[in-house]
Each structure stands twice: as structure tokens, then as C-alpha cells.
Amino acid sequence: MAVEHVSTIQQITQNNAQPMSSAGVLQSGIMALMMIMMFTMDGRYQSLFGIARNSLSVVVRGVPEIFAVIMCAFVTVYVCTGSELDPGADKTTQHIYQRVREFWPLLKDPDTLLAVHGMLRCIVLLSVSFRVDTRKCWPVPASFLHFSFISLVAQLYLINVDGFGVAGPFAGCTGPLVWVALYLAFVMAVQHKRQTGERMYPLAMLSVILVSAYVAWTNRLAVAADDGSNALFSFSILMEVSATLHFAIFSCCAVASGEMLDSHADGLVLTMTLQRLTMMYYILDGFGMLPRSTLESIGAIPSTWEAKITGEGHPMLLIAASNIACVALATLGSVAYFLGRFWNDDKVALAPQARAQGAPMHRHGVHPQAVPAGKLSSIIF
Numbered sequence: 422m423a424v425e426h427v428s429t430i431q432q433i434t435q436n437n438a439q440p441m442s443s444a445g446v447l448q449s450g451i452m453a454l455m456m457i458m459m460f461t462m463d464g465r466y467q468s469l470f471g472i473a474r475n476s477l478s479v480v481v482r483g484v485p486e487i488f489a490v491i492m493c494a495f496v497t498v499y500v501c502t503g504s505e506l507d508p509g510a511d512k513t514t515q516h517i518y519q520r521v522r523e524f525w526p527l528l529k530d531p532d533t534l535l536a537v538h539g540m541l542r543c544i545v546l547l548s549v550s551f552r553v554d555t556r557k558c559w560p561v562p563a564s565f566l567h568f569s570f571i572s573l574v575a576q577l578y579l580i581n582v583d584g585f586g587v588a589g590p591f592a593g594c595t596g597p598l599v600w601v602a603l604y605l606a607f608v609m610a611v612q613h614k615r616q617t618g619e620r621m622y623p624l625a626m627l628s629v630i631l632v633s634a635y636v637a638w639t640n641r642l643a644v645a646a647d648d649g650s651n652a653l654f655s656f657s658i659l660m661e662v663s664a665t666l667h668f669a670i671f672s673c674c675a676v677a678s679g680e681m682l683d684s685h686a687d688g689l690v691l692t693m694t695l696q697r698l699t700m701m702y703y704i705l706d707g708f709g710m711l712p713r714s715t716l717e718s719i720g721a722i723p724s725t726w727e728a729k730i731t732g733e734g735h736p737m738l739l740i741a742a743s744n745i746a747c748v749a750l751a752t753l754g755s756v757a758y759f760l761g762r763f764w765n766d767d768k769v770a771l772a773p774q775a776r777a778q779g780a781p782m783h784r785h786g787v788h789p790q791a792v793p794a795g796k797l798s799s800i801i802f
Contacts, residue, residue, distance in 0.1 A: 479687045479759070486548050486688025490695070493540045501529045504590035517719050524718035530589025531715050534703040539598035541696035546605035548689040550612070557616045560686035562671040565664045566610040567626065572660035573603040575653050584644035585654060633659040640739040643732035651732050655740060662743045665697065665750040672754035676761030687762070690755040697751045701744040708737045 480487065522529050546569075552560045577599050579585040587595045613619065637655035638648075645651050672690075708727070709716040716722075727737055 482685040483688025483691060485551065486544060486692045489544045489547075490541070490692060493537065493544065496540070497533065497537055498527065500594075501527060501533060501590045504529050520719045521715060524715055528589075531703060531706055532587045532589040533591055534699050534706075535587050536591035536595055536598070538696055538699045538703070539595050539602065541692055541699060542602050543598060543605065545689060545693050545696060546602055546609060548686070548692060549609055550605075552684060552686045552689055553616070558680055558684065559613055559617065560684055560689055562667050563610060563613045563617070563619045563621070564626070564667040565671070566606050566613060567621075568629075568660045568664035568667065570603065570606040570610060571630070572657045572664065573599060573606060575657035575660065577603060579650060579654055579657070582645050582650045584646075585650065629663055630660075633663065636739070638733075640734035640736045641732045642730050642736045642740075644730055648732065651736075655736055658740055658743045661700075662746055662750075665693075665747045665754075668693070669750040669754040669757075673757045676757045684758075684762075686758065690751075690758050694748070694751045694755050697744070697747040701748050704741055704744045708741060710741060 521531070525531060525533070528534065549559070549561055549566075577596075580587070580596050580599060586592070614621075634652075634656055637659055638652045641648060641651040641655055643651060644654070705711050706714045707716075708714075709721070731737065
């Protein structure tokens with residue numbers, strides 16, 4: 422009797438409990454941020470609040486990339502605005518396309534995100550060559566270019582495979598974007614080798630490729646007719662994860678060792694993070710993992726769709742987790758870069774005071790004692 426009473430109370434509680442809305446999540450995040458700010462106002466981390474004052478300098482350093490991203494948005498809107506439905510399709514297909522266009526009123530089709538992702542990738546690779554400073558200090562490691570090149574080779578093959586082609590307004594237009602990105606990655610890799618002389622580690626790279634190929638083969642989709650193309654799609658995404666991981670490690674190590682502190686790669690890291698976000702949103706929407714997805718707009722059931730396109734293992738989980746990891750790693754590299762830039766600007770601002778006192782200079786131009794002992798920058802650098 423007591424068990425039935427408890428079960429009744431639990432059922433009433435669950436039926437009357439309101440799910441947390443997006444506004445509730447936002448309020449919780451704001452409260453957590455305020456608590457963190459109150460906790461850090463003890464003097465040691467006081468310099469972190471100066472980041473807001475440097476936001477204008479971030480925009481100025483990233484003007485070329487920001488302008489390129491704006492032009493990318495204009496091109497996307499222009500192409501999508503002039504697109505029309507295929508008049509030769511049957512009524513059922515046209516009805517599905519119409520439902521999708523209602524769900525995507527601006528982009529017209531979720532595959533447009535793939536075209537945006539391709540344009541952003543070209544911007545990132547162009548920015549890499551543009552942001553090499555006079556000391557030949559590169560904003561990305563050579564391994565980032567190598568793994569990106571391998572991923573692009575796989576994508577170049579997949580764009581001609583039925584099931585992995587791009588539909589919507591940019592159908593047939595992603596091939597040139599992949600070719601341009603492939604050419605840029607190759608040229609940048611050769612230039613990186615000539616300028617830095619960085620050694621290649623073929624055994625380590627081959628190990629990563631073999632492990633990624635095995636994981637991709639055991640976790641592949643059933644979209645294309647042959648299993649090789651399905652596994653190649655998972656493999657290309659794992660190569661993107663490897664490239665982003667090497668970028669995050671490189672960025673953290675470069676900042677810790679005092680490199681890249683005078684770099685102007687602000688726009689590069691922001692564009693890279695935006696590129697990863699675009700791909701992650703496309704995957705989560707395409708697999709029906711979002712609260713409102715394209716699958717639901719056309720009346721498809723995500724669980725049924727997962728069983729239909731799963732060929733081996735858990736490919737949807739692997740691909741979704743890989744893209745989320747790409748966003749997290751790109752964000753980690755960006756945060757490391759911006760914190761390093763901010764701490765460097767903080768020390769440069771104190772350099773005139775140190776010179777006036779006749780104190781010896783640190784290798785970055787500031788005596789260690791010129792930085793207040795309570796600041797985090799004096800602990801890290």
C-alpha cells in the first residue's frame with residue numbers, strides 16, 4: 422500500500438513538473454556567470470575583466486576574415502533567394518521539398534549549410550597564409566594542414582557518390598569549393614615545410630590514419646550503395662577531428678611558450694569555430710538530434726531514420742560526437758589564443774613603467790616584477 426502511495430505521488434509530481442525552457446536555461450547560465458564573476462573579484466583574476474575593453478581591437482585585427490564571412494552570407498542569401506523547386510519532380514517529392522523550405526525559409530534546404538561550411542573552410546585556409554607573421558610564425562601546425570588535406574581528398578570523392586551529394590540551391594556547386602580548399606591546403610603545407618622546416622612524422626600520421634579507418638569501417642552509415650563510400654564519410658570526419666585536435670594542442674602550447682602573442686589570427690580562430698559550428702548543426706539536424714529538426718518537419722521519425730541508415734556499429738553517435746568534439750577543440754584553441762593575446766597586451770601596457778624605473782626587461786619586453794603579483798598573467802607567464 423505504501424509503495425502504491427509513493428508511486429502515485431511520483432506520477433503526480435512528474436505530470437505537474439514543467440520542462441525547463443530555453444529562457445530557464447538562459448537564466449541559469451546568467452546566474453552561474455554572475456556567481457563566477459563574484460568569485461573571481463578577489464584581485465587575482467581582475468585582469469580578465471579587461472577583455473571587454475579589447476573587443477574593438479579584436480574586431481580590427483579580424484577585419485579581413487569578418488568581411489569575407491559577410492560576403493559569404495550575402496552570396497548564400499543571393500543564391501537561395503533565386504532558387505526554385507524542381508518542376509520535374511513528382512507531387513510527393515515536391516510536397517516534401519515544400520515542407521523543408523517552410524522549415525528553412527532563408528536557406529531553403531539544410532544542405533545549404535554544407536555549402537556555407539565549404540566557403541568558411543576556404544576562408545580559414547586563406548587566412549592561414551595571410552596571418553603568417555614576419556618571424557615565419559604560423560597560426561596552425563603542419564599536421565592541421567596534412568589531416569585537412571586527407572579529409573578533403575575523401576570529400577572530393579564523396580561529392581560524386583549518390584547519397585552524399587549536396588541538394589538544394591547549391592546542388593552541384595560544392596565541388597569547386599572542395600577543389601579550392603584542397604589546392605590551398607596543399608600549397609600551405611608545402612609553404613609551411615619550406616619556411617619552418619618542421620619534420621614530418623609519417624609513422625605517427627599513418628597510425629592515426631589506420632586507427633581512424635578501422636573506427637570508420639566498424640561505424641559506417643548505409644546511405645550509399647557500397648560500404649567503402651559509407652566508411653569514407655566517417656573517415657573524413659575523423660580526419661577533421663584530428664586536424665582540430667592538433668590545432669588546439671598547438672595553440673595552447675604556443676601561448677604557453679610565448680609564441681603567437683603578437684599574432685593577428687583573431688579572425689582566423691573565430692572563423693574556424695564558426696565553421697565547426699555550422700557542420701555540427703547540420704549533422705545534429707540531419708540525424709534528428711535537435712528538439713526541432715528537418716526530419717520532424719517532413720513527418721519522419723528519428724528512431725526509424727536511424728535504423729534505416731545505420732550500416733554497422735553506431736555511426737550516428739560517432740559522427741555527432743566527432744563534430745561536437747571539433748567545436749569543443751576549436752573553442753579551446755580560440756580561448757587559449759585570446760587569453761594569450763590579452764595577457765600579452767596587459768604586459769605590453771606595463772612596459773613603459775618598467776623602462777622608466779630602469780628595471781631589466783623580460784624576453785617579452787616586460788620585467789616580471791612590473792606585473793602586479795595578484796594577476797593571473799604573472800602566474801602563467
